Amino acid sequence: xxxxxxxxxxxxxxxxxxxxxxxxxxxxxxxxxxxxxxxxxxxxxxxxxxxxxxxxxxxxxxxxxxxxxxxxxxxxxxxxxxxxxxxxxxxxxxxxxxxxxxxxxxxxxxxxxxxxxxxxxxxxxxxxxxxxxxxxxxxxxxxxxxxxxxxxxxxxxxxxxxxxxxxxxxxxxxxxxxxxxxxxxxxxxxxxxxxxxxxxxxxxxxxxxxxxxxxxxxxxxxxxxxxxxxxxxxxxxxxxxxxxxxxxxxxxxxxxxxxxxxxxxxxxxxxxxxxxxxxxxxxxxxxxxxxxxxxxxxxxxxxxxxxxxxxxxxxxxxxxxxxxxxxxxxxxxxxxxxxxxxxxxxxxxxxxxxxxxxxxxxxxxxxxxxxxxxxxxxxxxxxxxxxxxxxxxxxxxxxxxxxxxxxxxxxxxxxxxxxxxxxxxxxxxxxxxxxxxxxxxxxxxxxxxxxxxxxxxxxxxxxxxxxxxxxxxxxxxxxxxxxxxxxxxxxxxxxxxxxxxxxxxxxxxxxxxxxxxxxxxxxxxxxxxxxxxxxxxxxxxxxxxxxxxxxxxxxxxxxxxxxxxxxxxxxxxxxxxxxxxxxxxxxxxxxxxxxxxxxxxxxxxxxxxxxxxxxxxxxx
Numbered sequence: 115x116x117x118x119x120x121x122x123x124x125x126x127x128x129x130x131x132x133x134x135x136x137x138x139x140x141x142x143x144x145x146x147x148x149x150x151x152x153x154x155x156x157x158x159x160x161x162x163x164x165x166x167x168x169x170x171x172x173x174x175x176x177x178x179x180x181x182x183x184x185x186x187x188x189x190x191x192x193x194x195x196x197x198x199x200x201x202x203x204x205x206x207x208x209x210x211x212x213x214x215x216x217x218x219x220x221x222x223x224x225x226x227x228x229x230x231x232x233x234x235x236x237x238x239x240x241x242x243x244x245x246x247x248x249x250x251x252x253x254x255x256x257x258x259x260x261x262x263x264x265x266x267x268x269x270x271x272x273x274x275x276x277x278x279x280x281x282x283x284x285x286x287x288x289x290x291x292x293x294x295x296x297x298x299x300x301x302x303x304x305x306x307x308x309x310x311x312x313x314x315x316x317x318x319x320x321x322x323x324x325x326x327x328x329x330x331x332x333x334x335x336x337x338x339x340x341x342x343x344x345x346x347x348x349x350x351x352x353x354x355x356x357x358x359x360x361x362x363x364x365x366x367x368x369x370x371x372x373x374x375x376x377x378x379x380x381x382x383x384x385x386x387x388x389x390x391x392x393x394x395x396x397x398x399x400x401x402x403x404x405x406x407x408x409x410x411x412x413x414x415x416x417x418x419x420x421x422x423x424x425x426x427x428x429x430x431x432x433x434x435x436x437x438x439x440x441x442x443x444x445x446x447x448x449x450x451x452x453x454x455x456x457x458x459x460x461x462x463x464x465x466x467x468x469x470x471x472x473x474x475x476x477x478x479x480x481x482x483x484x485x486x487x488x489x490x491x492x493x494x495x496x497x498x499x500x501x502x503x504x505x506x507x508x509x510x511x512x513x514x515x516x517x518x519x520x521x522x523x524x525x526x527x528x529x530x531x532x533x534x535x536x537x538x539x540x541x542x543x544x545x546x547x548x549x550x551x552x553x554x555x556x557x558x559x560x561x562x563x564x565x566x567x568x569x570x571x572x573x574x575x576x577x578x579x580x581x582x583x584x585x586x587x588x589x590x591x592x593x594x595x596x597x598x599x600x601x602x603x604x605x606x607x608x609x610x611x612x613x614x615x616x617x618x619x620x621x622x623x624x625x626x627x628x629x630x631x632x633x634x635x636x637x638x639x640x641x642x643x644x645x646x647x648x649x650x651x652x653x654x655x656x657x658x659x660x661x662x663x664x665x666x667x668x669x670x671x672x673x674x675x676x677x678x679x680x681x682x683x684x685x686x687x688x689x690x691x692x693x694x695x696x697x698x699x700x701x702x703x704x705x706x707x708x709x710x711x712x713x714x715x716x717x718x719x720x721x722x723x724x725x726x727x728x729x730x731x732x733x734x
Contacts, residue, residue: 152211153194160186160218163203170208178203180216187221187242219243222282224265231257231289231732234274241279248275253289256706256732258687260288292685293668294730297368300679302714302723303344308359308372318370320361322724324696324713325401329413331438336363336700336708339415342401343379344713344724346425353425355379356399363728365702374441380421385432385445395443397434402474402492402696408484408512412437416448416486416510419474428452429472429494433510447515453494456506458519468517470508475548475622479560481585486510487520487560490567492548495526502526503546503567503574507583521588529572530579532597542590544581545569549621549696551638555659556631559584563635564595565621575599576619576641576648580657594662600641605653605666615664617655624699626707628734633657634667634707636731639695642673647717649673650693654731674714679727691729705733 153168153176161182168176180201182188191198193214195206203214220243226234232253239247251259251272262269264285266277274285298304298319306321320326326341338361345352359375375381375396383398403418413436422428432448448454448469456471476491488508495502506522522528522543530545544550547567554560560583568574579595595601595616603618623638635655642649653669669675669690677692691697697712709729715722 151208153205153208154211154213156213156215158215158217160220161188161216163191163214163216170205172209173207175205175207177205178214182218185220185222186218187240189217189219189242191216222279224276224279224282225284227264227284227286229260229286229288231291232259232287234262234285234287241276243280244278246276246278248273249285249287251287253685254732256291256294256685256730257289258292258685260290260687262287290687291667291732291734292687293689293691294685295679295682295689296708296728296730297370297682298710298725298727300677300727302725304726306359306377306726308377311372311374314362314364314367314369314371316369318372320359320370320711320726321357322726323357323401323711324694324698324724325403325418326357326698326711327400327403327405327415327418328698328700328710329405329407330700330702331407332411334365334703336365336702337361337373337413338363338698338710339375339405340397340400340403340418340420341698341711342696342713342724344722346379354421354427356401356420357381358383358397358399358420365708380423380425382423383432383450385450388445388447391435391437391440391442391444393442395445397432397443398428398430400430400474403430404476404478404486404488406478406480406484406486411439414446414486414512416478416488417470417473417476417491419492422452429454429474429492431456431470431472433515435512446512453496455496456493456524458506458524461519461521464509464511464514464516464518466516468519470506470517473504477547477550477552477562477565479552479554481509481554482558484512486512487585489522489544489552489562490547490550490565493526503548504528505530505544505546505567527568527574529568530570530597532570532579532592535592535594538582538584538587538589538591540589542592544579544590545577547577547621549639550577551621551623551625551635553625553627553633555627558586561633561659563625563633564617564619564623564638569599570597573599576621576639577601578603578617578619594664600643603653603671605671608666608668611656611658611661611663611665613663615666617653617664617666618651620651622695623651624697624707624709626699626701629705630734631659632734633659634731634734636669636699636707636709637691637694637697637712640673645717648715649717650695650714651675652677652691652693654690656734677727685732691727692725694725697725707731 194212262274265283309318323341327339343355360373386395400418400420415434431454433446435444459468473491473493478488490504507520533542545568547565550565551563562581580593606612606615620638620640654667680686680689694712698710700708
């Protein structure tokens with residue numbers, strides 16, 4: 115009995131519990147709670163996801179690192195309510211088993227290759243397989259887009275859009291230098307607009323002319339002195355209108371300033387006291403002179419042809435110095451007389467009494483010491499009372515104010531001694547000539563091309579011979595071209611250098627040097643044997659001393675081509691100045707060439723036309 119009661123007492127709690135909860139089991143209506151969930155991962159071709167699976171507590175989140183293989187990129191990651199930031203995928207709150215899925219796509223590199231004269235941007239792009247991208251094509255100032263190729267794309271304006279990219283590829287742009295008509299008139303014989311002396315203005319512009327003297331100052335401004343403004347047809351016989359006005363052009367503002375001199379033709383010189391600067395001093399009106407700049411920034415001027423107070427033609431042999439800071443001229447040396455004879459003295463010996471005679475259209479160079487060298491030009495033969503060409507070579511030292519006769523003949527109209535082509539010799543000497551083109555190379559050697567003069571046989575005509583002179587050895591070398599007059603040009607393929615290429619015979623063109631030491635030659639006047647007339651040219655050539663080859667770059671291979679002006683201020687592939695001679699030329703500090711004015715001629719009507727258009731050709 116006691117035992118039974120005891121057992122019942124012991125079992126009572128269990129019975130009570132069983133009545134409430136079944137005693138040792140859960141409620142038959144509520145399954146056990148789940149506290150974690152499984153996340154699985156699926157990675158497409160081209161990348162991985164780490165880790166490859168994860169267990170997450172109910173309501174929790176986790177992260178995965180999504181890594182594309184080389185050459186692929188992530189195109190998307192989905193699943194588990196997550197978001198992608200860079201390469202990290204973070205799930206949303208997880209309350210059920212779920213899957214994270216990553217997809218990848220192949221990606222290809224598109225590389226931009228710039229040609230000289232412009233840029234492509236961006237420099238490269240990564241493009242998804244089957245996608246495309248766009249590059250901005252931007253020519254440098256004075257250049258135009260020549261073409262863009264690669265990646266199956268197309269050009270619209272300045273935007274190049276590739277085709278569908280399914281492999282790495284390159285986009286290549288090429289650019290071409292082009293002329294820009296900057297200012298002045300597209301018509302001939304335009305009058306000048308002087309404005310107020312000393313004041314720049316957008317409307318100001320020098321009148322039409324040829325043969326003006328030029329220089330570039332340290333600030334990059336272009337200076338123009340004088341020139342020939344044409345003939346006064348109202349007089350019989352007509353007389354030349356020579357100028358001595360001084361102008362400055364600012365490329366940065368695009369404005370001209372009339373700095374000094376007269377705005378009327380044949381305004382006479384004011385020499386003042388030799389060696390003394392004065393505000394009233396002024397060189398006489400002239401063209402076909404020369405200028406050069408010394409290390410102190412002073413500008414020097416020698417010779418040229420002009421007119422006296424009756425309008426009659428004269429040849430000068432005077433030397434002047436201009437100081438830009440105070441705007442004053444100094445008559446340094448030479449004669450105030452017309453048609454002065456030369457005083458040669460002893461060859462190679464400088465002397466205060468030495469002096470080249472009056473002359474114009476001579477070749478000239480400056481050496482590293484700032485000395486002027488000149489050769490030949492048009493002079494006056496007093497024995498025949500007629501103009502004639504010379505080939506005498508002179509050196510002038512501004513420091514000592516002395517001239518030295520360095521070679522060539524004292525006689526007029528002498529023939530050239532060519533020697534063996536490519537071989538320097540003491541006996542070699544270009545024949546007498548005027549209007550030759552000239553430049554100085556980086557080694558200090560002087561170069562001479564063409565002109566009107568005398569060939570190896572004693573015939574007079576237009577030349578296309580190219581010469582090099584070494585001041586250190588005192589020897590000339592005939593480099594290329596013909597030793598006979600009136601040679602025709604060999605143009606070859608435009609843009610392609612070739613050993614056989616050579617410009618036609620000419621004089622009175624423009625020449626300059628680029629940063630690589632190449633010669634550039636534009637236009638001039640040649641002779642057409644079949645018509646018996648002189649004609650003007652507008653072809654542009656480049657000569658490489660390194661390869662000894664010419665390249666026809668632009669312009670026409672025929673005479674008297676008309677200009678294509680296009681839109682003022684805008685470079686265009688079709689733009690080109692019309693055929694002309696005796697134009698002014700400035701190479702600026704950036705290597706750009708600026709060409710102003712010049713003259714052309716209508717042979718059937720025997721009419722000469724002057725121009726005042728300003729052009730820019732970009733640095734190479």
